[in-house]
Amino acid sequence: MPLTHFDAEGHAHMVDVSEKATTARQARAEGWVRMAPETLALVTEGRAKKGDVLGVARLAGIMGAKRTADLIPLCHPLPVTKVALDLAPDASLPGIRVEAIVKTSGQTGVEMEALTAVSTACLTIYDMVKAVQKDMEIGGIRLLSKEGGKSGRYEAPR
Amino acid sequence: MPLTHFDAEGHAHMVDVSEKATTARQARAEGWVRMAPETLALVTEGRAKKGDVLGVARLAGIMGAKRTADLIPLCHPLPVTKVALDLAPDASLPGIRVEAIVKTSGQTGVEMEALTAVSTACLTIYDMVKAVQKDMEIGGIRLLSKEGGKSGRYEAPR
Amino acid sequence: MPLTHFDAEGHAHMVDVSEKATTARQARAEGWVRMAPETLALVTEGRAKKGDVLGVARLAGIMGAKRTADLIPLCHPLPVTKVALDLAPDASLPGIRVEAIVKTSGQTGVEMEALTAVSTACLTIYDMVKAVQKDMEIGGIRLLSKEGGKSGRYEAPR
Amino acid sequence: MPLTHFDAEGHAHMVDVSEKATTARQARAEGWVRMAPETLALVTEGRAKKGDVLGVARLAGIMGAKRTADLIPLCHPLPVTKVALDLAPDASLPGIRVEAIVKTSGQTGVEMEALTAVSTACLTIYDMVKAVQKDMEIGGIRLLSKEGGKSGRYEAPR
Amino acid sequence: MPLTHFDAEGHAHMVDVSEKATTARQARAEGWVRMAPETLALVTEGRAKKGDVLGVARLAGIMGAKRTADLIPLCHPLPVTKVALDLAPDASLPGIRVEAIVKTSGQTGVEMEALTAVSTACLTIYDMVKAVQKDMEIGGIRLLSKEGGKSGRYEAPR
Amino acid sequence: MPLTHFDAEGHAHMVDVSEKATTARQARAEGWVRMAPETLALVTEGRAKKGDVLGVARLAGIMGAKRTADLIPLCHPLPVTKVALDLAPDASLPGIRVEAIVKTSGQTGVEMEALTAVSTACLTIYDMVKAVQKDMEIGGIRLLSKEGGKSGRYEAPR
Numbered sequence: 001m002p003l004t005h006f007d008a009e010g011h012a013h014m015v016d017v018s019e020k021a022t023t024a025r026q027a028r029a030e031g032w033v034r035m036a037p038e039t040l041a042l043v044t045e046g047r048a049k050k051g052d053v054l055g056v057a058r059l060a061g062i063m064g065a066k067r068t069a070d071l072i073p074l075c076h077p078l079p080v081t082k083v084a085l086d087l088a089p090d091a092s093l094p095g096i097r098v099e100a101i102v103k104t105s106g107q108t109g110v111e112m113e114a115l116t117a118v119s120t121a122c123l124t125i126y127d128m129v130k131a132v133q134k135d136m137e138i139g140g141i142r143l144l145s146k147e148g149g150k151s152g153r154y155e156a157p158r
Numbered sequence: 159m160p161l162t163h164f165d166a167e168g169h170a171h172m173v174d175v176s177e178k179a180t181t182a183r184q185a186r187a188e189g190w191v192r193m194a195p196e197t198l199a200l201v202t203e204g205r206a207k208k209g210d211v212l213g214v215a216r217l218a219g220i221m222g223a224k225r226t227a228d229l230i231p232l233c234h235p236l237p238v239t240k241v242a243l244d245l246a247p248d249a250s251l252p253g254i255r256v257e258a259i260v261k262t263s264g265q266t267g268v269e270m271e272a273l274t275a276v277s278t279a280c281l282t283i284y285d286m287v288k289a290v291q292k293d294m295e296i297g298g299i300r301l302l303s304k305e306g307g308k309s310g311r312y313e314a315p316r
Numbered sequence: 317m318p319l320t321h322f323d324a325e326g327h328a329h330m331v332d333v334s335e336k337a338t339t340a341r342q343a344r345a346e347g348w349v350r351m352a353p354e355t356l357a358l359v360t361e362g363r364a365k366k367g368d369v370l371g372v373a374r375l376a377g378i379m380g381a382k383r384t385a386d387l388i389p390l391c392h393p394l395p396v397t398k399v400a401l402d403l404a405p406d407a408s409l410p411g412i413r414v415e416a417i418v419k420t421s422g423q424t425g426v427e428m429e430a431l432t433a434v435s436t437a438c439l440t441i442y443d444m445v446k447a448v449q450k451d452m453e454i455g456g457i458r459l460l461s462k463e464g465g466k467s468g469r470y471e472a473p474r
Numbered sequence: 475m476p477l478t479h480f481d482a483e484g485h486a487h488m489v490d491v492s493e494k495a496t497t498a499r500q501a502r503a504e505g506w507v508r509m510a511p512e513t514l515a516l517v518t519e520g521r522a523k524k525g526d527v528l529g530v531a532r533l534a535g536i537m538g539a540k541r542t543a544d545l546i547p548l549c550h551p552l553p554v555t556k557v558a559l560d561l562a563p564d565a566s567l568p569g570i571r572v573e574a575i576v577k578t579s580g581q582t583g584v585e586m587e588a589l590t591a592v593s594t595a596c597l598t599i600y601d602m603v604k605a606v607q608k609d610m611e612i613g614g615i616r617l618l619s620k621e622g623g624k625s626g627r628y629e630a631p632r
Numbered sequence: 633m634p635l636t637h638f639d640a641e642g643h644a645h646m647v648d649v650s651e652k653a654t655t656a657r658q659a660r661a662e663g664w665v666r667m668a669p670e671t672l673a674l675v676t677e678g679r680a681k682k683g684d685v686l687g688v689a690r691l692a693g694i695m696g697a698k699r700t701a702d703l704i705p706l707c708h709p710l711p712v713t714k715v716a717l718d719l720a721p722d723a724s725l726p727g728i729r730v731e732a733i734v735k736t737s738g739q740t741g742v743e744m745e746a747l748t749a750v751s752t753a754c755l756t757i758y759d760m761v762k763a764v765q766k767d768m769e770i771g772g773i774r775l776l777s778k779e780g781g782k783s784g785r786y787e788a789p790r
Numbered sequence: 791m792p793l794t795h796f797d798a799e800g801h802a803h804m805v806d807v808s809e810k811a812t813t814a815r816q817a818r819a820e821g822w823v824r825m826a827p828e829t830l831a832l833v834t835e836g837r838a839k840k841g842d843v844l845g846v847a848r849l850a851g852i853m854g855a856k857r858t859a860d861l862i863p864l865c866h867p868l869p870v871t872k873v874a875l876d877l878a879p880d881a882s883l884p885g886i887r888v889e890a891i892v893k894t895s896g897q898t899g900v901e902m903e904a905l906t907a908v909s910t911a912c913l914t915i916y917d918m919v920k921a922v923q924k925d926m927e928i929g930g931i932r933l934l935s936k937e938g939g940k941s942g943r944y945e946a947p948r
Contacts, residue, residue: 003200005286006209007716012687014694016714018656018735024334031296042161051164055328055526059389059533060231062330066385066393069698071225071278072285073218073691077698077711079393081423082332084323103334105423107713107737111292112285119277119296120229127230127270128163134269134304134312138189138277139297146292154292165558170529172536174556176498176577182808210687213802217691217863220804224859224867227540231533235540235553237867239897240806242797261808263897265555265579319516321602322525340650347612358477367480368845371644375705375849376547378646382701382709387541387594388601389534395709397739398648400639419650421739427608428601435593435612436545443546443586444479450585450620450628454505454593455613462608470608481874486845488852490872492814492893543856547849551856551869581871581895635832637918638841663928674793683796692863699861703910704917705850743924744917751909751928752861759862759902760795766901766936766944770821770909771929778924786924 005074014074020107025148027102029114031141033125034095039133043096043125044089054087054096057124061085064120065102065113072116078106080113085121095136096125099144109149115141163232172232178265183306185260187272189299191283192253197291201254201283202247212245212254215282219243222278223260223271230274236264238271243279253294254283257302269304321390330390336423341464343418345430347457349441350411355449359412359441360405370403370412373440377401380436381418381429388432394422396429401437411452412441415460425465431457479548488548494581499622501576503588505615507599508569513607517570517599518563528561528570531598535559538594539576539587546590552580554587559595569610570599573618583623589615637706646706652739657780659734661746663773665757666727671765675728675757676721686719686728689756693717696752697734697745704748710738712745717753727768728757731776741781747773795864804864810897815938817892819904821931823915824885829923833886833915834879844877844886847914851875854910855892855903862906868896870903875911885926886915889934899939905931 004015035043043053062083069077082103090097100117102110122138129136146154162173193201201211220241227235240261248255258275260268280296287294304312320331351359359369378399385393398419406413416433418426438454445452462470478489509517517527536557543551556577564571574591576584596612603610620628636647667675675685694715701709714735722729732749734742754770761768778786794805825833833843852873859867872893880887890907892900912928919926936944 003209003211003286004289005211005214010209011716011718012209012214012691012694013716014697014712014714016716016735018713018737051161051168051170052526052529053161053163055529056163056170056231056533059328059530060229062328063231063386063389063537064229065330067225067229070695071218071222071229072282073214073221073695074282075285076713079395079422079711080330081334081392082330084327084329084332086327103332105334106711111288112281115281115284115296119281122299123270123273123277124230124232126273127233128161130269130301131162134301135314136300137297138273138299139295141280141296142294143288143292156293169558169560170533170536171558172539172554172556174558174577176555176579210684213684213687214691217688217802220802221695221860221863223804228537231537234555237553237869237896238804239808239866240804242801242803242806244801261806263808264553319525319527319602320605321527321530326525328525328530367477367484367486368842369477369479371842371845372479372486372547372849375644375846376545378644379547379702379705379853380545381646383541383545387534387538387545388598389530389537390598391601395711395738396646397650397708398646400643400645400648402643419648421650427604428597431597431600431612435597438615439586439589439593440546440548442589443549444477446585446617447478450617451630452616453613454589454615455611457596457612458610459604459608472609485874485876486849486852487874488855488870488872490874490893492871492895544853547853550871553869580869635841635843635918636921637843637846642841644841644846683793683800683802685793685795688795688802688863692861695863696861699857703850703854703857703861704914705846705853706914707917743920744913747913747916747928751913754931755902755905755909756862756864758905759865760793762901762933763794766933767946768932769929770905770931771927773912773928774926775920775924788925 017107022107023148025104025109027111027114027146028144029118030099030144031118031122032095032097033122033136033138034093035136036133037094040094053128057121058085060124061117061121065117068113068116072112075112076108078104080104109146111143111146175265180265181306183262183267185269185272185304186302187276188257188302189276189280190253190255191280191296192251193294194291195252198252211286215279216243218282219275219279223275226271226274230270233270234266236262238262267304267307269301333423338423339464341420341425343427343430343462344460345434346415346460347434347438348411348413349438349454350409351452352449353410356410369444373437374401376440377433377437381433384429384432388428391428392424394420396420425462427459427462491581496581497622499578499583501585501588501620502618503592504573504618505592505596506569506571507596507612508567509610511568514568527602531595532559534598535591535595539591542587542590546586549586550582552578554578583620585617585620649739654739655780657736657741659743659746659778660776661750662731662776663750663754664727664729665754665768665770666725667768668765669726672726685760689753690717692756693749693753697749700745700748704744707744708740710736712736741778743775743778807897812897813938815894815899817900817904817936818934819908820889820934821908821912822885822887823912823928824883825926826923827884830884843918847911848875850914851907851911855907858903858906862902865902866898868894870894899936901933901936
């Protein structure tokens, strides 16, 4: 099975989607930043008074989604019509769970936009907390679902 | 303990590093993309003839490092003096392991640049292979080491 | 009345416009840079021979309009179909008056594009003249009119 | 008196600052967004629960400062070492007052970075509140002070 | 005959294409980098083992096409639906020949995207090889063909 | 002889310049756009009244120089301290000749910034005139000289 981002000679190209139908597209992705319970406590308290880490990360994720085609070489540029992120502390991780949803009406999907939103939000959390803890880990970044387009609906396995 | 990216009133700001010494800085980070063995085989073979997934991802990581301050809201811009990525198939994962090293001479560290390089390379791998497998996972993104600056050397626990 | 850029929990998001109709959109905005009469004279003469301050600012405004979604966090990206700026000396200000018109065919309006065009042009004028006068002021930035979309036509009060 | 951004023939250029000393630079700028008292009340309440308009605008201002050289054609790129914004409701305006401070160590000043931070924050406030009130006005954008470089300290007249 | 990028007063503007039909657009462009036969040999061998100059340049060209509206002041932004580059050694030049094809469905053509792709790829080749040879030359950059839009098909003279 | 932009295994990287001395750097580059005499006449007349093609292209070249590290994958980012372009009609070409000079104080040279400035200016000229003539050609893009750094001065052969 060939990889579609390469032509018959193995050269990278931005795949031709000119003939694809313009349909409603949606993608959801998730990820997390794992940190020590004390670090998580700092982030959680901060929401109230010391500084809104999650608010900053949410915004970074939204803006990151808009930069996707700039960052991912073979990704088609498309004007997203919705970006939203949910960031929630999870004591069992312990850390922050990030989920992003992105929509557009276009000829390709927005999986990469959703994943880039999650990824940028996680990096931003790391950046804001790294003075306190350096050995945090970012992981669990994956596509939760996608809708629209020829390949139709995809739902991640639980 | 306060988070340095917020002032006394809890407002986000870009920390003042004007008084910090300009020193040689270095950071290394790692991460991985986990995929099915058959997908990994496609990527690995491709290096020879069907398309160089890892070469494209490497380049995306290098360019991503240069965009770090654009993506991470409170990150200081600084002119990096070296960026290199190592991408290697790992059958035991199974998937691709990514490691990045970034250097600069500046007043702040390049941890975020190294992490952004890894993150962008992983997203790019996902993008190129997603037509074949959608349930890949990106994880294990963490700082391996940093050098330079007042806080000195950091080495990640094994 | 809620602010639409925040969800029920008060979290910022990029509003979902997927269901909005794609219609012809237009927005006009204005603003000014106030300066000393002698400074204005320098700018005005320059048009003829010493350097085209207004030409440079016009171009900066056009390019600024294209960067709107990069700058304004919750702004939807959309491909503008027309950007034009009018920059005119006004001795009664004294200073330069800037007016911008932006068009697109899309699911959201171009008010922010027009305001960003004006704002960028004003900043560029300031930049080019600041060696001569530092206490210039930028002001009067407001929307003049908008057309298209569900909320229809808006005309600013005189 | 010639404008330094143009050469002897009146052609725009980025002024040569190669021979200028690298010194500590600082600039402060201000501006405001004027709105109806009811709109201001919405923004002020929102800080507590409905959505942090000022937090979003602050972040946009910080990121805007980093894009200054991209936006202002003849502006020198320089790595800023501090960016902070203060946004405060002012019932007497009525509206929001924005003040920005930017620092760097470089061969040119950061006046444009401070003004761009203020301008971007004001535009972002407008964007988030425009569904409620369209006839807001952005104004009073001016340099408050600058320090460093050959021309030394400047303090705006009261 | 007037230049359409200027209005009746000679002011630059982004031409209004709001009324133009959205049609399938395509453009092809070409260019080359001329170098010494020994330099070309280095590039050619590298494809196999020393480093894939052409692969890097191809990717730079694809990403450059996506940045066209950022670089060319009066160019309309539009979401490209295909970008592909062909880079081939030509011993008779001697050097590398670059050809790009870009597609979109839009209200303006993609000639500038194709030319920017070629131009960026050529600059990238120069960058990677300049340590070995500084007197390379980039030339022959021209439009090969365009399709779509009111002016219809254009085919370059041989 | 190895290409420095690739490591021992042939992987692209951004070369480590950490140990290089920070010295004054300068580069000059040139290029041209060839067009029909009637097209050149339009451009030349325009300078006076119909629209300043060369002024727009000059500005695009200056801004393009600032985007060099964004466009050229393995190019080091560095804050340029001077960018100037000279654009002159040449009836013997016939067309426009473009020359750029760029300076910085840094650890790598500014050859790519000068070449990117020329290239962007040429593309911008093409864009503004293409409605009149499509078979223009961009060529003769080459480095004229460089100064600074370990390899010292380079002067292009006549």
